[in-house]
Amino acid sequence: MSQQFGKGCHLHLIDGSAFIFRAYHALPPLTRKSDGLPIGAVSGFVNMLQRYIEGNTGPDAATHVAVIFDKGSHTFRNDMYDQYKANRDAMPEDLRPQMPLTREATRAFNIACEEIEGFEADDIIATLSHQARDAGGRVTIVSSDKDLMQLVGGGVEMLDPMKNKRIDDEGVHEKFGVGPNRVVDVQALAGDSVDNVPGAPGIGIKTAALLINEYGDLESLLDRASEIKQPKRRQTLIDHRAQIELSKRLVQLDCEMELPFDLDSLEIKDPDSETLLAFLGEMEFRTVLKRIADRMGVEAPVIADAAPVEIDTPDAVPFDAEKYECVSDITALQTWIDRIYARGYVAVDTETTSLNEMRAQLVGISLCVTPGEACYIPLTHKGGKADDLFGNDDLADGQMGFEDCLNLLTPMLQDPSIVKIGQNMKYDTKIFANLGITVAPIDDTMLMSYAMHGGMHNHGMDLLSEKYLSHTPIPIKPLLGTGKSAITFDRVPVADAVPYAAEDADITLRLWQMFKPKLHTVGVTTVYETLERPLVPVLAQMERNGIKVDRDTLSRMSNAFSQKMASLEADIHEKAGRSFNVGSPKQLGEILFDEMSLPGGKKGKTGAYSTGADILEDLATEHEMPGLVLDWRQLSKLKSTYTDALQDHINADTGRVHTSYSIAGANTGRLASTDPNLQNIPIRSEEGRRIREAFVAGEGKVLVSLDYSQIELRILAHIAGIDALKQAFKDGQDIHAMTASEMFDVPMDEMTPDIRRQAKAINFGVIYGISGFGLARNLRIPRGEAQGFIDRYFERFPGIRAYMDETVQFAKDHGYVQTLFGRKIHTPEINAKGPGAGFAKRGAINAPIQGTAADVIRRAMVRMPEAIADLPAKMLLQVHDELIFEVDEAAADDLITIARDIMENASDPAVKLDVKLAVDAGRGKNWAEAH
Template sequence: MTTDAPAFGKGCHLHLIDGSAFIFRAYHALPPLTRKSDGLPVGAVAGFCNMLWKYVTDEHGSDAPTHAAVIFDHSARTFRNDIYDLYKANRPEPPEDLRPQFPLTRQATRAFNIACIEIEGFEADDIIATLACQARDAGGSVTIISSDKDMMQLVGDGVEMLDPIKGKPIGVDEVREKFGVGPDRVVDVQALAGDSVDNVPGAPGIGIKTAAQLIAEYGDLETLLARADEIKQPKRRQTLIDHAEQIRISRRLVELDCDTPLDFSLQSLEVRDPDPDALLGFLAEMEFRTLSARVAEKLGAKAPVVPSAPPSDVPAAPELPAIASSGHDCVRDRAALDAWVAQIREAGHVAIDTETTGLDEMRADLVGISLAVHAGSACYVPVGHVAGSDDLFGAARLVDGQLPLDEVLTVLKPVLEDPAILKIGQNVKYDWKVLARHGIRMAPVADTMLMSYALNAGTHNHGMDELAERYLAHRCIPIKDVIGSGKSQISFAQVPIDTAAPYAAEDAEVTLRLWQHFAPMLPSEKVTTVYETLERPMVPVLADMEMAGIRVDGETLKRMSTAFAQKMAQLEDEIHALAGETFNIGSPKQLGEILFDRMGLAGGKQGKTGAYSTSADVLADLAVEHDLPARVLDWRQISKLKSTYTDALQGHVNPDTGRVHTSYSIAGAQTGRLASTEPNLQNIPVRSDEGRRIREAFVAADGHRLVSLDYSQIELRILAHVADIPALKQAFRDGIDIHAMTASQMFGVPVEGMDPMIRRQAKAINFGVIYGISGFGLSRNLRIPRAEAQAFIDTYFQRFPEIRAYMDKTVADAKETGFVKTLFGRRINTPGINQSGPAAGGARRAAINAPIQGAAADIIRRAMIRMPDAIRHLPARMLLQVHDELVFEVAEDAVDDLIAVARQIMEGAAEPAMKLSVPLVVDAGSGRNWAEAH
């Protein structure tokens, strides 16, 4: 920077560009891009350069800057972390393909000959605040090019903001519109409302609107806190009294520091023209052909030659050796283990796989660990192989030639927990939990199963054996070749080490090679953000939830089983009375004969065996016409509840923890929905009294309460947003009963005094439309004639034509591209969309629903990923996810605090990636058991 520039003063105009905001805007707005010569990610750099070029070439008119600078954040930790150690703790790590681009954006700024500023320990906002105050005090004017709400406290005489996306100025009026107060009181409002993005705690339960009202009434924050006991509303009064110190800390966190130490002067920021050689040289190095040509033409220089292919002197990637056991070691001594640890540290990554005595991570014993660092080599570290029986009553003993388990874990723990070393797994959540039970929390982790899922959801399965054959042309050793099958199957602990080692080491090497295959595909297929923000961060979150488990009251389950048995007996009597004879209700053959032969009901279809179908769909159709099939459906539901839950759950209680530990599949449903297994806690019916009663058996630990937070009608809200339905959007903004409003618009009846049956019909249609329901399906749900159901749907589309337009466009796009996308970029493949015949209808309905259900799944994933850091200061933990609902266990005296924090996270989960045109609303409840809480 020059030192002989004229002094900054009256008539000078300083532009301060929020560089970090430019970077993230460029990264998320543009598709991934890699430099062809070496595969370096440069998409964010390209977007950043385009934004800078637009800024440099814009005609600013009377607002033209005399001085300018781009300000960056230096690092994540600042002086605010010393004030509050959880500040910004819930922010996810930057995506892997963005990290190497940060220094390149600084180089780009310098190449454009614009001052580039960052200071360790201070945020870009503080540097901007300091420069703005200095420029204003010197008599100049300032424009802050950013839409960051935190900088709105600086707006005032001589200082304005400019939204770089909308191109609109942000002045005092705009600040007042957003916060309800002027810029001088923005900090007070933010201190009360808190900020879930930056993890500023604020006052629980107080939002921007309430905060603005309080500050307007009392004048400023300190006066409000001093007079808090005067507030008439009891809960609000107590919140301010109890959290006064937390609120004051929040104010210190949100108030910008105008005294950041600077080692340069304002005059050194004088605007300078770009140096053509420097700028074009940088653009050529990045291989930005189009921008290079535009810049060269504007600057009157010759465009640089950018090679379209890798230089000839760059060697081709070596062909990898085949996966073979000859490259696999069995580690039996400390020196060999230390050598592998040294390899891991040098490489900075390791593929890891654990071998155990069973599939239940909470109870299985660790038998061995396999590692791979480079293609062509891997190792197996046995620790738990036994001779003889390995059951409790056998004479099992550890075989010789194994390092002690404790020693192996002690040696591996530092590298497995080293944040600088990437741990790669296939379904790594299993290995994470196994090792966590031994005191090792692996971080960071990558998961080849989730990479495949992000790339290929809906096209094939993501198990290692299938992925190895499909992408590596390698057939893995079948597990049955190692442990046998059927009655002769043995535990992995009983497998001889020489047999186990090739199998286990192969798993690690296959995992490593899958990672090497998938990693470069993520940016080229434009799914890096999905993997990095929605898939990979879920691993430790779900692992902790699964390990926490939920307490179940066995006595309550036993009482329910008895009650269900009695209810089934009662239904059996009713069914037999309706049939006029007794028969085995559980026999499809006997039931079919009763319905179609003896009662003569229509619609009977016989299969190859001659027996009639009595599936749920068949019975649902018949239930419209006769009570007997309706009662059979009720009997089947009670029978399922008894066998699947009240009987079976008793066997799922872990004897060591006294809790039930479900397992969540991250890559199960192609829409991103999680699936709960062993046991499945997501399919407990909540629409029936019996199903709701089962939740009574899920109880909180002593001194605690269960808290349930549930998104209200989230899929309908997303539909209103994506289909751009004005009537629904306004109803959601106004907090109107959406089902009553729909019924009123469809059937022309007033909302006041509405017949509950009419509202129920509208509700069924509202939710049915999301799933592309037909008149046939709606007639089943409502148990009404098909013609009447179809008339309801026709009327619905007449009232809301935007929904039909959305459906038609979604299906057309899916037919053209073979996939649909959620709001957050998740790609859901639709392989059957162009088929004909009966399958076409199902594929069409799936394509219509997938972006909506997928977006809902993405939103709750985003909330779950942020939640652990947000509630870390509370005596609480997240236990369950049931689609749109999260269940927590929290100390009795912290229930309200937990609800306030969790609700704020959930309702703001879509942001900043997506600003929905309808609000997300979360209902909350608490109780001694799950039924009371929900």
């Protein structure tokens, strides 16, 4: 019998969109085996709902519940302000078909599922919260969305489901500096870049809270703005009053919607087993289907044609954090070392004060030799409380002496008879290297996963644990906190650190025991043993070497860029006939298409004109101003991303920038560079090339650059069997001129730069699956003419079209493509329909070429340390097809000779290429000179 909502009732309102996007971004792509339908987000959503239901017990349990969704992207706020949420990225193509399935999942669990056209989920939640509160009930909003914090109070609270943290009046005040009743005032002033709410320029949350607390409310503040002492702040509030008032209307939730349902209809009901299990079966969620069926005490329906699980889970020992040991003396540690020698391997993990290995201090070490049995050795935990940032720095009790621990562990860590197993072992080896310890030999579960599952999902420990061990690791955030109140691991109490840290080693060992034997079964042992594992110490040393950066050069460039941007702005304003914010796409669009009446103006869904680079490039062929804007944008990016940001990355102790390479970052085997990213410094523009002038050699040394010449075209000629290309490379011809001659029937001695440029664009474009539309834009020619170029290209080089067709078909048949060295790049979306299909096909075509090139340079890097060991030289950077060295000036010639030989013959003996690889070399006092 239905219970009427009133006093004693407790309503839970779940933010459905937050659940979905959390599931989508946290979990790997997953497709239904029977038809390739994307279902990864649905799977995660189902598991979150199931966990919610299982946790809804006790005196605080909900009596009524609803999952609230957004319906469509256009709401009444878009009518109020056409730029509202205009900066949001389009929904990923593989998520779009999953959205209706999450609604089906909610209904299958017999939970109310509500959405209303023209309104956001937040408005529905706001209205229900007020109705429930007014009826005498309690409300818990299951979300961490700051926009909902205005609803807190009077029986309404929030629950952050990821942190399992309740947000009450105090929590809101901690976030906004005001109570819930003034949140919208602060948001109206501060604006919101996520939702594109303009606010008051230059006023952030802190200043907004200060003003609201001083003047009481927004209206009083705006009425009395002339009293504010700070001139800039006063003028901002006066000049932008209308914009601030609009912002308040945008962030204010509608608490009085007319709802087509009432609170009573949200009463919790048990799911119907037949409906729920039918849905889970239809989605082919075998694990959760069996688990729920068992709990319901019914037989799980059989899913036809069940695909074999790729990796079998070994007989699992339950995870039990209480069994983990805290090692705090020599005797206990010696016992562990004895166990390690008896086994011949150990999983190792370090806890530190920072993710930056060059600055991190070792806090503790975890070890595991048997699943379920792990230990943590605390070394430098501080005695102050976890939430006391200014607590005492004395060491906490119950820890082992730092030197005593390392004296015992170092022989084992360096012993060639003991395998040290880690998850992202490069990090841990660098931490130990900072202490003078060379850890070897190693195994790395992250790289094993990468070798087996490249292209399927990411390879972080949490995901691997959930996917392959069905275990959710203890989260780090509750221990460290977030934002300004976050602490470093040395401030975590030892008792709290032990289960978290030891579990990491336990998980790593279990993953290793599962993955290691599968490398052979999946056929990637050679990839792991020759391309992944041996690269770890090479990259670790390169990262520790770093590259010297001249701060003064960067500062001068930054100032020069500022001056040039100001000059460009003046020119742009002159061409426009008035001043405006060049960095505002909206204002630029109005100038170009409304005021200057330039052709080609197209408005997006928000009503604003598109002013992307492609639009401006088209306009720049006819008008000067769009070209000036493109130049301004490029300078702005160079300044913010490089000349300004790079200065912050210079290590105070070394005077060098120490980038970090991700081995498992790109599906094709390419390395990714982060903190800072040194692989995306543009080289096509003069200003971009100048940034490389700031990367300099040490005293008495030079930088040497060795760069593969057109390696991907050479690999294409080999893979696709293009005899004309092979011969051209063999004869040392200008490959782009040769292509132009073949395509356009122009003799080589009559070749013009323009014809060669077109052929070059086609050569490189074809490798990346360029369309006629894309080529037309690159060459600034009509689309029909560009498509004609591509058609003629395939006629002259039929082997390329055959290679493309065969590669796509192989991907469809097998679910992956391969490099010449056996690296598998999975293509889970290759059979997808819609706009994403073209992208998946282009990726499949390019992956064997780009992946083979990446494998070649990996092989060269692995061999390089031994080859140059007797030279006064160090390898510093890898930038895709280029290696950068620092060497004594007198030894530069020897280095070039040796390194070039290693690089040009890197594919041997595994792959004998039909086209010989060629390497260009240069040297100089800075990177620009060397390149």
